[in-house]
Amino acid sequence: MKINNVILQAVTKIVVFIILTLAVYLFLSGHNNPGGGFIGGLVLATAFVLLFIVFDIETIQKALPFDFKKVAALGAFLAVATGFGSLLFDAPFLSQSFGYFDLPFFGKTELATVTIFEAGVALAVVGVVVTIILSISEDV
Amino acid sequence: MNNIIVLPMVIPVLIGIILIFLGPYTKAQRWISLGVMVANAGISIYILNRIQTEGILRLDFGGWTPPFGILFVADSFSMILVLTTSIVTSVCLIYSFFSIGKAHETMFFYSFVNFLVAGVNGSFLTGDLFNLYVCFEIMLLASYVLIALGGRKVQLKESIKYVAINVLSSWFFLVAIAYLYGTVGTLNMAHLSERIAEAGQTPLLTVISILFLTVFGLKSGLLLYFWLPGSYSAPPTAVAALFGALLTKVGIYAMFRVFTLLFYHETSITHTIIGVLAGLTLIGGSIGALAYKDIRQIVSYNVVIAVGFILVGLAVATPEAIEGSIYYLMHDMIVKALLFLLAGTMIYLTGTANIDYMSGLIRNYPLLGWMFFIVMMSLAGIPPLSGFIGKVLVGQGAADAGSYILLALAFISSIFVLYSLLRVFLSCFWGETIISVEDEVPLKKGMLVPCVLLTLVTIGLGLGAESLAPYVSDAANTLLNPDVYIDAVLND
Amino acid sequence: METLIIILSGVLVSVATYLILSRSLIRVILGTAILSHAAHLLIMTMGGLKDGSVPLLGEEASSYTDALPQALILTSIVISFAVTALFLVLAYRTYTEVGTDNLHALRGFKDE
Numbered sequence: 001m002k003i004n005n006v007i008l009q010a011v012t013k014i015v016v017f018i019i020l021t022l023a024v025y026l027f028l029s030g031h032n033n034p035g036g037g038f039i040g041g042l043v044l045a046t047a048f049v050l051l052f053i054v055f056d057i058e059t060i061q062k063a064l065p066f067d068f069k070k071v072a073a074l075g076a077f078l079a080v081a082t083g084f085g086s087l088l089f090d091a092p093f094l095s096q097s098f099g100y101f102d103l104p105f106f107g108k109t110e111l112a113t114v115t116i117f118e119a120g121v122a123l124a125v126v127g128v129v130v131t132i133i134l135s136i137s138e139d140v
Numbered sequence: 141m142n143n144i145i146v147l148p149m150v151i152p153v154l155i156g157i158i159l160i161f162l163g164p165y166t167k168a169q170r171w172i173s174l175g176v177m178v179a180n181a182g183i184s185i186y187i188l189n190r191i192q193t194e195g196i197l198r199l200d201f202g203g204w205t206p207p208f209g210i211l212f213v214a215d216s217f218s219m220i221l222v223l224t225t226s227i228v229t230s231v232c233l234i235y236s237f238f239s240i241g242k243a244h245e246t247m248f249f250y251s252f253v254n255f256l257v258a259g260v261n262g263s264f265l266t267g268d269l270f271n272l273y274v275c276f277e278i279m280l281l282a283s284y285v286l287i288a289l290g291g292r293k294v295q296l297k298e299s300i301k302y303v304a305i306n307v308l309s310s311w312f313f314l315v316a317i318a319y320l321y322g323t324v325g326t327l328n329m330a331h332l333s334e335r336i337a338e339a340g341q342t343p344l345l346t347v348i349s350i351l352f353l354t355v356f357g358l359k360s361g362l363l364l365y366f367w368l369p370g371s372y373s374a375p376p377t378a379v380a381a382l383f384g385a386l387l388t389k390v391g392i393y394a395m396f397r398v399f400t401l402l403f404y405h406e407t408s409i410t411h412t413i414i415g416v417l418a419g420l421t422l423i424g425g426s427i428g429a430l431a432y433k434d435i436r437q438i439v440s441y442n443v444v445i446a447v448g449f450i451l452v453g454l455a456v457a458t459p460e461a462i463e464g465s466i467y468y469l470m471h472d473m474i475v476k477a478l479l480f481l482l483a484g485t486m487i488y489l490t491g492t493a494n495i496d497y498m499s500g501l502i503r504n505y506p507l508l509g510w511m512f513f514i515v516m517m518s519l520a521g522i523p524p525l526s527g528f529i530g531k532v533l534v535g536q537g538a539a540d541a542g543s544y545i546l547l548a549l550a551f552i553s554s555i556f557v558l559y560s561l562l563r564v565f566l567s568c569f570w571g572e573t574i575i576s577v578e579d580e581v582p583l584k585k586g587m588l589v590p591c592v593l594l595t596l597v598t599i600g601l602g603l604g605a606e607s608l609a610p611y612v613s614d615a616a617n618t619l620l621n622p623d624v625y626i627d628a629v630l631n632d
Numbered sequence: 633m634e635t636l637i638i639i640l641s642g643v644l645v646s647v648a649t650y651l652i653l654s655r656s657l658i659r660v661i662l663g664t665a666i667l668s669h670a671a672h673l674l675i676m677t678m679g680g681l682k683d684g685s686v687p688l689l690g691e692e693a694s695s696y697t698d699a700l701p702q703a704l705i706l707t708s709i710v711i712s713f714a715v716t717a718l719f720l721v722l723a724y725r726t727y728t729e730v731g732t733d734n735l736h737a738l739r740g741f742k743d744e
Contacts, residue, residue, distance in 0.1 A: 032688065032689070033688070038706070038710065069160065070160065073160040073161060076153075076157050077158065080150060080153055080157065081154070083150065084154065086202075091203065092143065092200055092201060093146045093150070093199060094201045094202040095203050096202060128717075135721055136721060270704055274711070277711045277715070281711075281718065284715075284718055288725070291725060291729065296725055296726040296729055297726065297738045300723065300726055300735075300738060301738075303715070303718070303722060304652075304664065304719075307667070307668070307715055307719070308652075308664070310668075310711075310715075311664075311667050311670075314668070314675065315671055315674060317675070318671065318674045318675040318677075321675070321678055321679060321700075321701070321704075322678030327704075
């Protein structure tokens, strides 16, 4: 069954980018303000889910050839691996640290290892949510 | 730095994730997961020995000191259980190599076994009540998947009930945690213990403790075992063995921890209730073990009886009884895994689970028969097998404390265990051989080897109980003196 | 305010109980989802609904709210999200395999 919903598709093409921007904003603001990997990941996932609903699954899977189970696993791996990273520096498991660096373009920027952890969380959330939606909707 | 105590939980998590990427390479998955379990066993032995010299170890995650951060605490009791878990899981993994089938292996079976073990080890090691909830959930999520993996009708049916009942008990857990946090204002176990001791265990706290008792009763099958026989009969043998060996024991561990560390002031209420529940569990389990002809049901009810028996030790709470419970806990994890493996092998060989349709197996498969005999003896508590020392110590404790009813129930239940298994033994292994030589299903070596390994462990545990004595008495000592635990966590 | 939220939580629990006791599988799942929300509300209320600032470093307020219940709830929301999702998938598989979502038809385990 293929519904050709022109208006929804046209709007989605733009809205998806707004959602993605919001997701990135939420993800980055999570360091000192409300937001973070989980919420950012959820918003990111809604963008994908919207795409899957508006266009059909095959089209989107051609455009986004990820196995979302693997994405979830990669995210979880990143999150746990940052915990392991602290073992290398002889700090307690899951220790995080941060520092200030002078980067070109950005000027003085705070970089924190917790961002990697949060990225892992975000990826895991995206992977899990999309996997669930796909596994329920695929064989209807 | 004690980073090593987080490894028994984190290595399985990490490896479980990596195995997802190794999807089609089942050989690699097998050996990696087996390697993880063996490594875990090694690590836990190392930590166990370190605890004997350095006392209880703790690790504050991210450097956040207690009572603010989450932490892992390794004492002898938890490390003994982690060690046993690693051993049992390795053996069940070997069994699954030869029995689980390609379909399971490519559907991330080994990943989920790793996650299950991570949840179990995390529950044993954590020093924070909410973290305990999280680890429980990790374990349960993995078990939901493992029970349904394969997707046979009976598995799906049972998994629905299993998930529903566990969601409900998790809800009770959350509510209990909420009440406790509202009353005492902390969730760190050592800090909780200190504050409860300061404030005295008010009636409100006792009610909360009974809420915890309900939760762990549901998880461990203490009287609330109605879900257990069905769920443990559905999954494949290797998974059922893991469940039978590990899942209820985590509930028992949590109960020991909570009722020796936190709520130990009103023993006349809480421990009496535990005693009554344990007694009823023994009776109900014994009736169940005799009532069924399905070997999986019989074995599952034997799990229930063991839960009752171990908690008699907690209800009595004398040093001997606690030591006995710890011995029996180790013994039971190993022997129940073996029992499930043997029963599963018998079902595989005969194609039926009804004991009326099996007969004379000992002529076809002598080794299997004799191993079943040894398990039976071990469960009944015949020396020198591993069940003996636990039974004697729990019995001695119960006699010292004057709880003669529990003592009688505990030992009568042993007779019922013996009878229920003897019935299986007589009906399945003795009698006329009905399988002719040409119909005989060849017994795979890979199924026999794990059983032999576990049989050796149960004999070894019985003979070598002496060498374990210092660890077990240290574990019992920590359980009975909460100050040791509190000092190690808060004041150093 | 606390009393009100506690009552709300109680209402949610009774709704969930009603749903869980019904025969339809999907209602049971909805019931478990609502049940966990009731628990989350309870945790939040037990932590105390204080009037304080957001517990962030930059706020410089005189009093802060307790952040721990929020952290607990977030964790527990994630878990209940995962469990509910898994439960839904499981129910769907069961429905296609067994052909019914009536829990009475799912009783027993003898038939293979």
